[in-house]
Amino acid sequence: xxxxxGLLVSxxxxxxxxxxxAFADAAKGQKYYLKYMKxxxxxxxxxxxxxxxxxxxxxxxxxKAEKFVAEYGKKYPGLDxxxxxxxxxxxxxxxxxxxxxFASDSGNVPSC
Amino acid sequence: MKKFIxxxxxxxxxxxxxxxxxxxxxxxxxxxxxQMAELKDAQSKINVDALRAQVSEIxxxxxxxxxxxxxxxxxxxxxxxxxxxxxxxxxxxVWTNKLxxxxxxxxxxxxxxxxxxxxxxxxxxxxxxxxxxxQTFDWYDSQKPNDSNIRLREAYFLYTGDxxxxxYSASFGRRPSVDGFLxxxxxxxxxxxxxxxxxxxxxxxxxxxxxxxxxxxxxxGLYAKLCLGRGFSNTTGxxxxxxxxxxxxxxxxxxxQTPNMDLAGLIVQFFDNGQxxxxxxxxxxxxxxxxxxxxIAMTPVYTSSGLTYVQKxxxxxxxxxxxxxxxxxxxxxxxxxxxxxxxxxxxFFLSYAFSKTDPNNNQLGAISSSGLVSMAGMLGxxxxxxGSSIYTGVQVPGIMKGQRLGxxxxxxxxxxxxxxxxxxxxxxSKLAARGNAYELYYIMPVxxxxxxxxxxxxxxxxxxxxxxxxxxxxxxxMDVDSTPGAVKTxxxxxxxxxxxx
Numbered sequence: 313x314x315x316x317x318g319l320l321v322s323x324x325x326x327x328x329x330x331x332x333x334a335f336a337d338a339a340k341g342q343k344y345y346l347k348y349m350k351x352x353x354x355x356x357x358x359x360x361x362x363x364x365x366x367x368x369x370x371x372x373x374x375x376k377a378e379k380f381v382a383e384y385g386k387k388y389p390g391l392d393x394x395x396x397x398x399x400x401x402x403x404x405x406x407x408x409x410x411x412x413x414f415a416s417d418s419g420n421v422p423s424c
Numbered sequence: 425m426k427k428f429i430x431x432x433x434x435x436x437x438x439x440x441x442x443x444x445x446x447x448x449x450x451x452x453x454x455x456x457x458x459q460m461a462e463l464k465d466a467q468s469k470i471n472v473d474a475l476r477a478q479v480s481e482i483x484x485x486x487x488x489x490x491x492x493x494x495x496x497x498x499x500x501x502x503x504x505x506x507x508x509x510x511x512x513x514x515x516x517x518v519w520t521n522k523l524x525x526x527x528x529x530x531x532x533x534x535x536x537x538x539x540x541x542x543x544x545x546x547x548x549x550x551x552x553x554x555x556x557x558x559q560t561f562d563w564y565d566s567q568k569p570n571d572s573n574i575r576l577r578e579a580y581f582l583y584t585g586d587x588x589x590x591x592y593s594a595s596f597g598r599r600p601s602v603d604g605f606l607x608x609x610x611x612x613x614x615x616x617x618x619x620x621x622x623x624x625x626x627x628x629x630x631x632x633x634x635x636x637x638x639x640x641x642x643x644x645g646l647y648a649k650l651c652l653g654r655g656f657s658n659t660t661g662x663x664x665x666x667x668x669x670x671x672x673x674x675x676x677x678x679x680x681q682t683p684n685m686d687l688a689g690l691i692v693q694f695f696d697n698g699q700x701x702x703x704x705x706x707x708x709x710x711x712x713x714x715x716x717x718x719x720i721a722m723t724p725v726y727t728s729s730g731l732t733y734v735q736k737x738x739x740x741x742x743x744x745x746x747x748x749x750x751x752x753x754x755x756x757x758x759x760x761x762x763x764x765x766x767x768x769x770x771x772f773f774l775s776y777a778f779s780k781t782d783p784n785n786n787q788l789g790a791i792s793s794s795g796l797v798s799m800a801g802m803l804g805x806x807x808x809x810x811g812s813s814i815y816t817g818v819q820v821p822g823i824m825k826g827q828r829l830g831x832x833x834x835x836x837x838x839x840x841x842x843x844x845x846x847x848x849x850x851x852x853s854k855l856a857a858r859g860n861a862y863e864l865y866y867i868m869p870v871x872x873x874x875x876x877x878x879x880x881x882x883x884x885x886x887x888x889x890x891x892x893x894x895x896x897x898x899x900x901x902m903d904v905d906s907t908p909g910a911v912k913t914x915x916x917x918x919x920x921x922x923x924x925x
Contacts, residue, residue, distance in 0.1 A: 320919045339614035346698030365480045421528030
């Protein structure tokens with residue numbers, strides 16, 4: 313038994329070396345939305361994300377998301393401070409993934 | 425002479441054909457120009473925005489017009505190990521495959537269907553079904569390794585709407601009631617299911633009615649959800665036999681023996697701003713049941729040494745009383761604010777839960793060391809017994825980006841009783857433990873979030889028996905250090921690979 317488990321744990325460690333690096337995370341994006349953007353936009357994340365299609369969100373977040381910052385800073389003045397701050401720059405890839413994941417044409421079904 | 429004339433004639437012919445070619449080329453260029461102009465004209469009339477909108481509409485419609493499936497498949501090796509009072513320790517290595525096919529559809533903005541089918545099997549042919557009376561119990565049918573049968577795990581619809589500023593949803597069906605809030609961390613599920621897993625983590629059917637009060641009160645995330653469920657249906661099947669008349673009973677009538685077991689609960693999310701989340705629940709469960717042993721059957725068994733007899737109880741279920749319970753749980757998702765990346769990405773939680781029995785006087789047949797006896801009460805007591813549990817843990821970033829390390833601890837008192845039969849631990853529910861339980865786990869992405877590996881270790885140090893059983897005499901807490909055959913400690917070491925898409 314110990315041999316089997318030793319082998320499996322070794323395989324686990326090898327997998328760790330082979331693993332691909334992590335990328336942006338929609339769940340984290342959802343958390344950041346709730347923490348930093350919900351009050352400013354006045355709507356929950358699911359509703360916010362359905363404002364655009366996946367292609368439109370991708371276009372808005374292109375580069376350093378300048379188009380998104382310009383459009384949403386103007387649309388929701390309450391968000392302007394956050395969108396132009398350091399935190400947004402840091403969390404932007406996760407927020408982008410969240411918006412794309414739940415976009416109007418994503419086909420994802422929200423749960424309550 | 426001919427030598428001079430011939431080239432001249434050829435030259436003349438060529439020059440005249442060259443002029444002709446120039447003309448036809450000109451005509452062709454003109455025709456092409458005309459075509460280009462037509463195309464440009466037609467293109468200018470195309471409304472690109474309208475087309476884009478049309479494509480989006482088609483895409484959204486198609487996505488909403490079909491069931492969207494997802495796959496969650498885990499293959500695992502569990503090493504389970506038990507220390508038993510007065511007997512040799514027991515251990516085993518179990519290979520399993522767990523498949524969950526999730527589905528969702530949204531035919532209209534205010535109507536959602538969600539469901540999942542599951543098969544959780546031990547590798548190869550097994551003898552599991554012949555060794556357990558309760559292996560396929562409805563409360564954890566898809567949460568315990570068994571055979572390759574596909575079982576219904578979830579199936580419910582959500583109807584949503586607004587009453588002024590109060591958004592509501594109503595739902596009926598088989599609930600999303602396993603791997604809920606807090607358990608979602610150890611199970612590496614981004615979105616927790618409905619209940620607070622500290623005291624409810626089991627499969628059941630019922631309804632829920634949720635009302636969002638955040639807009640009305642200005643309190644972030646405030647909602648209340650009323651949940652109603654039936655944990656056991658008292659009914660006969662089709663063609664059940666009536667032995668007194670040697671005929672058949674009408675189908676699906678009350679059998680007058682086993683109670684309907686019902687549950688009503690209120691879940692309140694007091695606050696959720698993305699970082700701090702405070703949730704609580706309160707539940708009332710009616711007609712809790714236990715085995716009512718009516719006799720012991722002596723079954724003949726042939727062995728290499730000849731004919732011998734095995735004792736097997738025959739029983740039904742009977743009502744032993746009611747229960748109440750509750751939980752208050754706090755989760756901090758991101759410790760501090762901008763202190764460090766490590767703390768921003770760390771999660772901490774602390775939860776308290778209680779249970780209280782309210783026994784009736786029904787006498788049930790029970791097995792004791794002196795044979796078959798009659799017993800009343802709940803958890804081995806005729807008094808109202810109070811039990812409590814604390815549950816705490818942290819989850820922090822691992823060594824490499826995307827990896828997670830978790831550490832959890834829980835402690836349950838002598839009469840603690842949870843509804844956590846569907847907890848995903850082969851050695852039994854750690855959160856049901858009357859004693860101390862510890863867990864350490866490490867989650868590692870292999871191919872992003874689509875393929876992950878997890879190593880987890882659960883250690884349960886029991887103080888009393890009966891923590892993960894029914895509600896009457898089988899739940900009697902007995903000191904594990906002085907009760908022969910009692911499980912003193914249990915360990916479950918699991919290594920798993922999980923594919924999700």
